[in-house]
Amino acid sequence: xxxxxxxxxxxxxxxxxxxxxxxxxxxxxxxxxxxxxxxxxxxxxxxxxxxxxxxxxxxxxxxxxxxxxxxxxxxxxxxxxxxxxxxxxxxxxxxxxxxxxxxxxxxxxxxxxx
Amino acid sequence: xxxxxxxxxxxxxxxxxxxxxxxxxxxxxxxxxxxxxxxxxxxxxxxxxxxxxxxxxxxxxxxxxxxxxxxxxxxxxxxxxxxxxxxxxxxxxxxxxxxxxxxxxxxxxxxxxxxx
Numbered sequence: 160x161x162x163x164x165x166x167x168x169x170x171x172x173x174x175x176x177x178x179x180x181x182x183x184x185x186x187x188x189x190x191x192x193x194x195x196x197x198x199x200x201x202x203x204x205x206x207x208x209x210x211x212x213x214x215x216x217x218x219x220x221x222x223x224x225x226x227x228x229x230x231x232x233x234x235x236x237x238x239x240x241x242x243x244x245x246x247x248x249x250x251x252x253x254x255x256x257x258x259x260x261x262x263x264x265x266x267x268x269x270x271x272x273x
Numbered sequence: 274x275x276x277x278x279x280x281x282x283x284x285x286x287x288x289x290x291x292x293x294x295x296x297x298x299x300x301x302x303x304x305x306x307x308x309x310x311x312x313x314x315x316x317x318x319x320x321x322x323x324x325x326x327x328x329x330x331x332x333x334x335x336x337x338x339x340x341x342x343x344x345x346x347x348x349x350x351x352x353x354x355x356x357x358x359x360x361x362x363x364x365x366x367x368x369x370x371x372x373x374x375x376x377x378x379x380x381x382x383x384x385x386x387x388x389x
Binding site for chain 2: 163168193195201202203204205208249259260261263264265266
């Protein structure tokens with residue numbers, strides 16, 4: 160069975176400083192991993208995905224994530240936060256090559272201070 | 274190419290009423306699913322479909338029905354609304370990638386449902 164734990168429910172950063180959102184997963188197989196972002200009252204948008212290619216994955220808007228199998232982690236980072244990064248972020252896992260089902264973490268709310 | 278379209282965007286129901294949330298996609302995706310989003314719980318899978326005529330239950334199916342008569346449409350029916358079904362509902366679709374890992378899901382804009 161697959162599951163996801165987002166280690167921080169809320170992260171607050173100053174504009175221009177780095178952002179780190181932590182995600183640990185459990186999986187019976189080689190997982191596919193995703194990060195989605197949800198701005199207030201909006202749908203979910205894919206930031207990036209890992210599907211067993213390069214372990215360092217680059218996404219949109221300057222975000223990237225590193226897959227570490229030994230640590231079962233898929234942390235999301237951005238070198239310099241922007242006010243527009245204020246949103247909720249979800250780490251998502253699917254752990255079977257032919258399984259469409261996704262398991263979501265509880266989400267991390269990011270606040271950016273001016 | 275509209276992607277995934279959900280209607281309505283907002284709905285208020287009285288306890289015991291029934292209604293159908295509509296979802297349509299124009300990307301010819303085989304897989305469609307319904308999630309509910311509640312504060313602090315992420316998104317939880319209600320029902321899903323791997324193709325026309327095939328549906329199955331997800332994590333929280335009680336009180337909901339689905340059907341999939343066409344590839345494009347996947348409506349969600351609330352049989353007898355309860356306050357516990359107050360939530361934001363998202364429909365999603367994705368395409369197959371056999372043996373290459375799950376593909377990303379494309380989400381609709383959501384339906385905010387309040388049951389009073």
